Amino acid sequence: MKSCEKGFSGFPPGKLPVVRIPELFFSELFPYIDNLPELKVTLYIFWLIEHRKNRVPYVSFEELESDPALLKALELGGASPRENLRKGLERAVARGTLLLVKASADGQEKEFYFLNSERGRQAAEKVSKGELQLEGLPAGKVTIMETRPNIFVLYEQNIGLVSPLIAQELMEAEATYPQGWIEEAFKIAVERNIRNWRYIKRILERWATEGKEDAKAKRPPEEDRYSFLRSKYSRFIKY
DSSP, X not given: OOOOTTOOOOOOSSOOOOOXXXXXXXXXXXXXXXXXXXXXXXXXXXXXXHTOSSOSOEEEHHHHHTOHHHHHHTOOTTSOHHHHHXXXXXXXXXXXXXXXXXXXXXXXXXXXXXXXXXXXXXXXXXXXXXXXXXXXXOTTOBOOOOOSOHHHHHHHHHTOOOOHHHHHXXXXXXXXXXXXXXXXXXXXXXXXXXXXXXXXXXXXXXXXXXXXXXXXXXXXXXXHHTGGGOSTTGGGOOO
């Protein structure tokens, strides 16, 4: 890849290869991505998948971490390129742009990232059912893992669909507050029938500023505490 340190000289004349990016990316994702590693990783994966011979829309973590062009692009700030790669992938998965499939092979865990498109979702589902074999993995050892943080599961289960703007707030909250606080704040909102993110956010902010008592003595039994979490998403939540 040629350096642009002296400025880009422009696209040459003639027909050039293009990379297809869904229009929804620019209206539903681009305005809310405020992290440069996430943006670079997301766009690069679009490019990689466009050029894959295999039409299944996925890339492996091994492929990404050994790509010199991508690592060069992720030389940002004080973190290493691989740290920025990991951060970008985690945020893209949290936002719902990518789907993460983790698989075990020969005692080692491997990661595969699918575009959250119709083809990507279908492929990830087939992998989880053993109907699609990923390159380099033995049959029968693939399991689909959690693809979004627990806070997204809690929101969708108890409030509704996550908009891009709310997704940003949820990621910030998950990075700021302990997971136990988040689960308890959702529980309080559900018990009081105030299924509103602003209300939950105010609870968390109040606990952070005023302090939160150790509520072990006041907590209901474990069976009751987590009853509101049980749904088709319960396998994603670690108690």
